[in-house]
Amino acid sequence: MIPEIGTAALLVALALAVWGALAAALGARRGRTALLVSAEHAALAVFALLTAALGLLAHAFLTFDFSVRYVAFNTNLGTPFYYRLTAVWGALEGSLVLWAWMLGLYTVIAIARHRASARELYPWVLVVMLGVVAFFLVIMTGPAPVFARLSPVPADGRGLNPLLEDSGMITHPVALYLGFTGFTVPFAFAIAALVTGRTGDFWITTTRRWTIVAWYFLSLGLLIGGWWSYHVLGWGGYWAWDPVENAAFMPWLTGTALLHSVMIQERRRMLRLWNLSLVVLTFALTLFGTFLTRSGVIASVHAFTQGAIGVFFLTFLAVVVLTSLVLLAWRWETLGAQGELDAVISRESAFLLNNVLLVAAAFTVFFGTVFPLLSEAVRGVKVSVGAPFFNQVNVPVFLSLIFLMGVGPLIAWRRASLENLRRNFLGPVLLGIAAAAVFRLLGVGSALAVLTLALTVFVAGTIGLDVVRATRARLRLGEGPLRALGRLVVRHNRRYGGFVVHLGILVIAVGITGSQAWSVQTETTVNRGEHAELAGYRLRFEGLSESQESNHVKVTGRFTVVEGGPVGAVLLPAKKFYPQEQSPIAYVDYLLGLKDDLYLVLGDFARDGSHATIRFQVNRMVSWIWIGGVVLTLGTVLALLPERRRAA
Amino acid sequence: MSRRGRLKLLAGGAVIALALGWLIYEGVSQSAVYFVTPSELVAAPVPGKAYRLGGLVAAGSVRWEPQTVQLTFDVTDGKTTVPVQHRGTPPDLFGEGRGAVVEGQWTTDGYFRATLIMAKHSEEYEAPHPTREGPGPGMTKTLDTQR
Numbered sequence: 001m002i003p004e005i006g007t008a009a010l011l012v013a014l015a016l017a018v019w020g021a022l023a024a025a026l027g028a029r030r031g032r033t034a035l036l037v038s039a040e041h042a043a044l045a046v047f048a049l050l051t052a053a054l055g056l057l058a059h060a061f062l063t064f065d066f067s068v069r070y071v072a073f074n075t076n077l078g079t080p081f082y083y084r085l086t087a088v089w090g091a092l093e094g095s096l097v098l099w100a101w102m103l104g105l106y107t108v109i110a111i112a113r114h115r116a117s118a119r120e121l122y123p124w125v126l127v128v129m130l131g132v133v134a135f136f137l138v139i140m141t142g143p144a145p146v147f148a149r150l151s152p153v154p155a156d157g158r159g160l161n162p163l164l165e166d167s168g169m170i171t172h173p174v175a176l177y178l179g180f181t182g183f184t185v186p187f188a189f190a191i192a193a194l195v196t197g198r199t200g201d202f203w204i205t206t207t208r209r210w211t212i213v214a215w216y217f218l219s220l221g222l223l224i225g226g227w228w229s230y231h232v233l234g235w236g237g238y239w240a241w242d243p244v245e246n247a248a249f250m251p252w253l254t255g256t257a258l259l260h261s262v263m264i265q266e267r268r269r270m271l272r273l274w275n276l277s278l279v280v281l282t283f284a285l286t287l288f289g290t291f292l293t294r295s296g297v298i299a300s301v302h303a304f305t306q307g308a309i310g311v312f313f314l315t316f317l318a319v320v321v322l323t324s325l326v327l328l329a330w331r332w333e334t335l336g337a338q339g340e341l342d343a344v345i346s347r348e349s350a351f352l353l354n355n356v357l358l359v360a361a362a363f364t365v366f367f368g369t370v371f372p373l374l375s376e377a378v379r380g381v382k383v384s385v386g387a388p389f390f391n392q393v394n395v396p397v398f399l400s401l402i403f404l405m406g407v408g409p410l411i412a413w414r415r416a417s418l419e420n421l422r423r424n425f426l427g428p429v430l431l432g433i434a435a436a437a438v439f440r441l442l443g444v445g446s447a448l449a450v451l452t453l454a455l456t457v458f459v460a461g462t463i464g465l466d467v468v469r470a471t472r473a474r475l476r477l478g479e480g481p482l483r484a485l486g487r488l489v490v491r492h493n494r495r496y497g498g499f500v501v502h503l504g505i506l507v508i509a510v511g512i513t514g515s516q517a518w519s520v521q522t523e524t525t526v527n528r529g530e531h532a533e534l535a536g537y538r539l540r541f542e543g544l545s546e547s548q549e550s551n552h553v554k555v556t557g558r559f560t561v562v563e564g565g566p567v568g569a570v571l572l573p574a575k576k577f578y579p580q581e582q583s584p585i586a587y588v589d590y591l592l593g594l595k596d597d598l599y600l601v602l603g604d605f606a607r608d609g610s611h612a613t614i615r616f617q618v619n620r621m622v623s624w625i626w627i628g629g630v631v632l633t634l635g636t637v638l639a640l641l642p643e644r645r646r647a648a
Numbered sequence: 649m650s651r652r653g654r655l656k657l658l659a660g661g662a663v664i665a666l667a668l669g670w671l672i673y674e675g676v677s678q679s680a681v682y683f684v685t686p687s688e689l690v691a692a693p694v695p696g697k698a699y700r701l702g703g704l705v706a707a708g709s710v711r712w713e714p715q716t717v718q719l720t721f722d723v724t725d726g727k728t729t730v731p732v733q734h735r736g737t738p739p740d741l742f743g744e745g746r747g748a749v750v751e752g753q754w755t756t757d758g759y760f761r762a763t764l765i766m767a768k769h770s771e772e773y774e775a776p777h778p779t780r781e782g783p784g785p786g787m788t789k790t791l792d793t794q795r
Contacts, residue, residue, distance in 0.1 A: 344656045356661070360668050367672060372683075382683035384700070389679040393671045523736050525714040575740075583741045583767075603737030604714055613714050613737045 003068050003147035006056040013049035014137035016042040021130040028123035039126055040111055046133060047104035054101050058088050066157050069150040076159035078551025086169040087160045093146040100136040102181040110185055118206055124192030132184055135316050143308040159580045168228035176221025180286045182214025187283035190276050194327040199334045204262050204275055215255045216636040222248055223629040234586040234601045236617045241390040246369045247289030250362045254282040257358035264351050268339035280324040287317045343415035350408040357397050364393045405502050406459035427465055432458030449517040456506045463499050497639025504632030507624050514621025521617040528610055535618045537564035544609035553577040557602045557612050565598055573602040597622050686728040693754040702749040710744050734762040741767035
């Protein structure tokens with residue numbers, strides 16, 4: 001009975017979403033408040049119904065209701081409680097429910113926040129938001145029915161994909177989807193601005209926070225995805241340029257561009273057309289990402305089993321892009337800039353270049369991702385480009401972006417004089433050059449690593465210079481140094497929040513550089529009691545043990561650190577044998593460190609435990625990537641604090 | 649903005665576009681990997697070119713030497729068989745009679761040297777959920793997409 005209630009809830013939600021969108025559009029056109037109120041109520045009801053659907057699905061998982069196909073395919077009696085909850089969104093249908101639920105949540109928040117302050121735009125925002133929700137509801141009630149029954153009802157389910165039995169599975173999809181769906185709000189405002197002809201700067205200042213929030217969650221989702229890849233998949237890396245990673249990375253790149261170009265519009269009233277296009281592009285890329293993940297057109301780690309829904313997504317994507325283009329063309333004349341670029345050496349052009357590079361990076365990622373499809377269509381040959389392509393093309397672009405990260409915040413608006421450049425950049429540039437020399441002397445061989453590290457020092461130098469200078473100015477007002485710094489950061493929280501985010505990115509850049517340049521690995525077979533050696537670390541193989549876990553059998557190898565690292569520490573890499581899987585799943589063990597991670601994968605082993613083949617990696621500075629994520633979080637929180645500048 | 653400034657901006661844009669085009673061109677020509685079946689490979693093997701060879705691991709062909717960490721096996725498409733050598737442990741889903749995609753190069757000594765093996769579930773098994781396979785970035789659908 002309960003699954004039928006779930007299906008009914010989704011159907012009613014679909015009807016209400018469609019009604020709400022129509023009512024909001026009609027209400028806005030005819031100026032009828034009653035219709036608008038009805039649309040609002042519809043939106044609230046849609047959210048309530050989606051919440052109920054999510055709850056019912058969770059209930060089905062917790063009670064092992066294997067009559068529901070989705071539950072039977074993604075859990076079994078042995079699945080622990082915690083993973084039964086995350087299994088709710090562990091596969092296609094459930095992930096769509098979560099997605100739609102978040103959209104519903106954002107719609108409700110948007111109503112609460114903007115109904116009074118954005119009176120003219122807000123009805124159309126509602127139209128777009130409910131329209132997108134309706135699309136997802138169509139999918140959930142049509143080609144991917146969440147609560148579909150299975151007959152006959154199996155005694156036990158198939159079980160969750162063992163790789164998804166990880167704590168990252170609660171945070172990674174949630175963060176990623178919050179990011180993906182978050183960009184719907186700025187998109188809805190952009191469309192509302194175009195429809196109403198209010199293409200001025202209001203919509204963009206109103207959605208600034210939304211953009212930051214969406215961007216932040218997308219960043220977090222990417223980072224947690226990297227962490228999951230690193231500690232679960234057992235290949236020792238955190239980013240593989242897999243098509244679906246790329247799918248999430250593209251909107252991140254264009255979203256990052258948007259965060260920056262918005263500032264130019266706020267300050268100089270330029271780039272209106274560009275910003276509208278960026279919002280549309282970012283939203284379209286989130287849909288494209290979903291299409292890639294769900295349609296199975298491109299082979300991927302994350303590819304859900306495909307079905308008809310690819311066609312739905314592609315159609316919706318086409319509708320979104322075409323509608324946006326038509327609206328942009330219609331409002332073309334109102335989109336001219338009021339301000340204009342005064343000089344090539346200025347903050348405006350630094351930001352412009354940052355935008356061009358970010359969009360270029362997104363384009364190269366897009367190109368590389370769809371290249372197999374392109375080459376097959378054009379030349380009839382199956383060719384793919386892998387990680388080397390993406391690295392080779394993107395490294396110069398990202399290095400330029402890091403450089404601009406130092407330039408942008410300090411260079412003068414309108415036209416930078418030589419004096420301005422000298423005053424702001426001579427110190428940091430010298431610092432960067434000195435750092436390059438030091439790294440070289442310390443024995444850093446790779447030119448790329450030296451360049452990247454020197455650039456990060458340069459950028460950190462510019463940030464340091466700005467902070468010191470501004471704090472000093474406050475010291476002259478008679479404040480103590482700590483108080484001065486604190487007040488500075490709180491009063492100008494947007495600027496300094498941005499700086500902290502930049503620092504986070506720098507820390508991540510250092511982590512990526514270090515791990516790419518200096519990580520080493522070996523694959524070897526060790527006999528019991530003997531040692532595996534790598535880069536000054538020695539591990540002793542103590543033997544194998546077998547254990548019965550709740551839903552699998554685990555064979556664990558025991559390795560003790562005897563030299564190099566924390567002597568006496570034990571690493572327990574394992575292989576897990578799940579009855580529902582054809583092959584064992586490797587379970588990685590690792591010791592994380594600020595400088596080195598010891599990373600151990602159990603490959604093959606002799607049944608009597610006399611020898612085992614292992615992959616032993618010393619991964620360098622990977623932890624910096626996760627630390628950078630924490631710094632980035634702090635910066636975002638700081639940037640989102642209510643602005644107090646005017647009150648000061 | 650002055651005419652000269654506009655020109656500068658245009659020139660800058662052109663430089664960026666050209667640089668990007670060049671990066672992409674170089675990137676593609678250096679890292680293109682060709683998908684082939686054993687028959688296609690044997691018909692026109694080019695030593696040194698990067699291939700992704702897809703097929704079934706031939707029954708009875710797998711030899712695994714733990715002490716030297718050497719893996720040898722044959723990949724077949726039913727018509728042609730290609731011998732493959734790899735230094736490394738067989739990945740989790742690897743096995744005789746199962747599908748595998750190996751990335752590497754054809755050597756003049758008449759075998760395929762694999763740098764990466766991506767194993768996949770056998771054809772009749774239907775994965776009910778997202779599945780990652782193989783040691784590196786997985787390739788769930790690679791075999792299907794090749795046909």
